[in-house]
Amino acid sequence: MRRPLALIVLLALMAAFAFGVNRFFAARKTTIASAAAPTEVHPEVALPGTLYLAQRGDIYRLRSGTFTDLHLPAGIGTWMQPAVVPGTPDIVAVARTAAYSDVYLIDGSNGKILRQLSHNKTATVTIQLWHWMFWPHVAADGNTMVVSYDAPKSGQSYEIDFAVWQGSVSQKPATQQWTQPYSFTGGDVQPLPLPGGRLLYAKYQITGGNVFSQLAMQTNALGDIVYLTSAAADCAQPAVSPDGGTLAMICASGTGLQSTSLVVAPLQGTKLGTAHVVVAKCICGAPAWSADGSGLGYLAPADATGHFQLWWIAGASTPRPAAPKQVTTGLDFDATSPPAWAP
Amino acid sequence: MVSQRRRRASAYRWGWGSRLLAAVLIAIGFAFSGAAGALAYFFPAIVTAFQVTGHTINRSAQSPPVQAGTQGLSTADPSQAASERPFTVLLLGSDNDAKFGGTVLTQSMILTRINPATKQVTMLSIARDLYVPLSSGGTDKIDKAYSAGLANAAVTTVENNFHVHIDHYAWIGLLGLVKLIDKLGGIDVVATHPVLDDFYPADLSGNNPYLYQRVAVLPGPQHMGGIQALEYVRSRHGDLRSDFGRSQRQQQVLLAIRTKAKLLGISDLPDISDAMANDFNTDMSITDVASLLPLASAVALENVHQVILLPPYTSSATIGNQDVLLPNWDLILPEVHKYFPAT
Numbered sequence: 087m088r089r090p091l092a093l094i095v096l097l098a099l100m101a102a103f104a105f106g107v108n109r110f111f112a113a114r115k116t117t118i119a120s121a122a123a124p125t126e127v128h129p130e131v132a133l134p135g136t137l138y139l140a141q142r143g144d145i146y147r148l149r150s151g152t153f154t155d156l157h158l159p160a161g162i163g164t165w166m167q168p169a170v171v172p173g174t175p176d177i178v179a180v181a182r183t184a185a186y187s188d189v190y191l192i193d194g195s196n197g198k199i200l201r202q203l204s205h206n207k208t209a210t211v212t213i214q215l216w217h218w219m220f221w222p223h224v225a226a227d228g229n230t231m232v233v234s235y236d237a238p239k240s241g242q243s244y245e246i247d248f249a250v251w252q253g254s255v256s257q258k259p260a261t262q263q264w265t266q267p268y269s270f271t272g273g274d275v276q277p278l279p280l281p282g283g284r285l286l287y288a289k290y291q292i293t294g295g296n297v298f299s300q301l302a303m304q305t306n307a308l309g310d311i312v313y314l315t316s317a318a319a320d321c322a323q324p325a326v327s328p329d330g331g332t333l334a335m336i337c338a339s340g341t342g343l344q345s346t347s348l349v350v351a352p353l354q355g356t357k358l359g360t361a362h363v364v365v366a367k368c369i370c371g372a373p374a375w376s377a378d379g380s381g382l383g384y385l386a387p388a389d390a391t392g393h394f395q396l397w398w399i400a401g402a403s404t405p406r407p408a409a410p411k412q413v414t415t416g417l418d419f420d421a422t423s424p425p426a427w428a429p
Numbered sequence: 430m431v432s433q434r435r436r437r438a439s440a441y442r443w444g445w446g447s448r449l450l451a452a453v454l455i456a457i458g459f460a461f462s463g464a465a466g467a468l469a470y471f472f473p474a475i476v477t478a479f480q481v482t483g484h485t486i487n488r489s490a491q492s493p494p495v496q497a498g499t500q501g502l503s504t505a506d507p508s509q510a511a512s513e514r515p516f517t518v519l520l521l522g523s524d525n526d527a528k529f530g531g532t533v534l535t536q537s538m539i540l541t542r543i544n545p546a547t548k549q550v551t552m553l554s555i556a557r558d559l560y561v562p563l564s565s566g567g568t569d570k571i572d573k574a575y576s577a578g579l580a581n582a583a584v585t586t587v588e589n590n591f592h593v594h595i596d597h598y599a600w601i602g603l604l605g606l607v608k609l610i611d612k613l614g615g616i617d618v619v620a621t622h623p624v625l626d627d628f629y630p631a632d633l634s635g636n637n638p639y640l641y642q643r644v645a646v647l648p649g650p651q652h653m654g655g656i657q658a659l660e661y662v663r664s665r666h667g668d669l670r671s672d673f674g675r676s677q678r679q680q681q682v683l684l685a686i687r688t689k690a691k692l693l694g695i696s697d698l699p700d701i702s703d704a705m706a707n708d709f710n711t712d713m714s715i716t717d718v719a720s721l722l723p724l725a726s727a728v729a730l731e732n733v734h735q736v737i738l739l740p741p742y743t744s745s746a747t748i749g750n751q752d753v754l755l756p757n758w759d760l761i762l763p764e765v766h767k768y769f770p771a772t
Contacts (some may be wrong), residue, residue: 108469244666247623273625295737297674346619370650371650421652
């Protein structure tokens with residue numbers, strides 16, 4: 087009687103051991119943590135002013151250490167690229183669908199959509215005649231607006247490039263074409279309106295089989311271009327400090343295809359001073375100055391998940407900027423959407 | 430007294446030899462149960478591994494393996510351990526839905542030289558429009574070699590034209606790439622420029638092979654899911670460099686996958702094999718593949734050399750209503766044989 091019982095116990099133990107080994111391997115699977123909602127976390131660094139950031143199709147406001155979900159309607163599209171409307175509590179942002187994108191005016195205090203500024207899904211069923219519109223930015227007057235817009239086009243050609251267009255918040259975001267992109271390069275992107283009616287943007291070019299971008303400045307529509315950076319530096323994503331004296335940018339030159347550098351340089355008119363690499367060989371993007379100019383925010387992965395977090399460099403425009411500090415953990419910000427920073 | 434007698438009788442029946450035997454049997458039982466638990470966990474991966482590896486191709490039609498340092502290249506040194514010898518793999522990427530009546534073209538051909546001893550890798554992209562004699566007969570775009578005779582024809586065509594020996598091939602379908610990247614939780618890529626395409630094939634779902642969709646991959650660092658990464662590597666209409674630009678992006682995404690895959694361990698094999706089951710095959714053995722995995726993570730990014738044969742290595746032409754690239758073999762072969770031993 088005891089021997090059969092012992093045998094049963096042994097078999098049960100072996101079965102348990104088999105199950106344990108199986109679960110041991112299962113437990114050792116690499117877990118790539120999914121991102122939390124910003125409202126579930128608290129920033130590790132207190133930042134000045136109010137930020138608007140995009141994550142997974144929605145826009146969040148960060149103020150006084152607390153994230154607030156603006157709860158923009160998902161049915162319209164994937165919300166991204168917020169930008170402040172100076173002098174108002176409003177923001178403009180892009181709602182992207184599979185085949186077109188539009189710019190909306192939104193009350194930044196409650197997420198209420200005030201107005202659809204563009205209508206890029208035209209009446210035609212030919213999707214090649216629909217349009218993309220990205221990177222809206224509003225000038226200091228609170229009305230003049232610039233965007234990257236894939237117009238004009240016929241719908242009959244493979245050629246499709248962004249040009250920078252100017253418009254206004256009160257009317258249409260794109261009424262006058264300002265730049266002439268190089269064909270089949272992707273075009274002119276990330277426009278910023280500067281004081282005095284100047285325009286700063288990243289211009290993509292392809293020469294000798296190499297693709298690169300240069301920061302370019304224009305003082306009038308379709309006017310002469312002044313390049314602030316070299317082709318070899320391959321810089322894009324300009325961000326100008328509130329006092330207009332410092333330019334932050336993302337440069338890929340010399341970093342290989344898989345990394346970038348965050349670079350700052352003094353800006354005087356159309357002259358760029360000596361550039362300083364603030365963060366080298368990173369996957370950094372989307373720089374944005376705080377509204378009080380005390381530091382620079384940017385997005386970069388912090389861990390193996392590869393999800394982009396918000397980072398902060400105090401005194402980035404000074405000769406001795408502080409070391410970068412990670413502001414958020416476990417989030418997944420859209421790195422093609424630079425944070426919008428309001429006072 | 431009775432129980433003492435029973436114990437003595439029992440000890441007599443269970444001598445030390447019997448006890449040892451029982452202990453060994455119990456240990457073997459536990460070892461088997463543990464192995465059974467592990468087998469149950471890895472069984473799907475093992476089945477898939479046998480299904481996707483060891484695909485034979487007709488080697489008789491191919492060039493012989495290169496023996497010793499051709500053109501100064503350190504190649505198959507007989508004194509070198511087999512696992513340390515450099516070898517060449519043809520990476521093939523294609524749609525696998527046979528949407529045009531069974532014709533499956535390769536969207537990507539990357540000739541890869543791997544040197545396990547020095548941990549160096551060279552990746553040479555072969556433009557899909559390269560107009561060459563096919564091993565199956567006739568002259569056509571090289572992407573049609575696969576449709577004429579699957580991997581065997583693709584390997585033989587590359588060997589015959591480039592005068593190199595290919596040790597192995599690995600084929601991945603587009604859906605497999607999407608699933609792999611999604612299983613990895615996405616990859617971080619520094620998009621080289623805006624990739625805009627109004628005529629991108631909408632063929633991942635649905636039955637109409639002539640449907641198009643609009644694609645806009647924005648420039649700069651970003652976290653890409655499988656679908657977005659596929660759009661980035663597959664689109665070519667809006668790129669001045671057409672196939673060359675796409676080749677560069679394909680190499681870039683392969684490196685990003687490699688970076689992310691370094692996080693994986695043996696316990697992740699069932700998930701990965703599940704994702705790749707119908708979208709991957711190779712003539713490498715399971716042992717070959719297993720030995721490649723640690724090597725892939727050991728190769729530093731700076732030791733990966735990327736080669737793209739831009740003009741003047743090729744020139745554009747139109748033959749029989751199709752746009753093709755004519756190879757300039759006088760330039761191509763010396764360049765290729767810098768990295769891949771000539772046969």
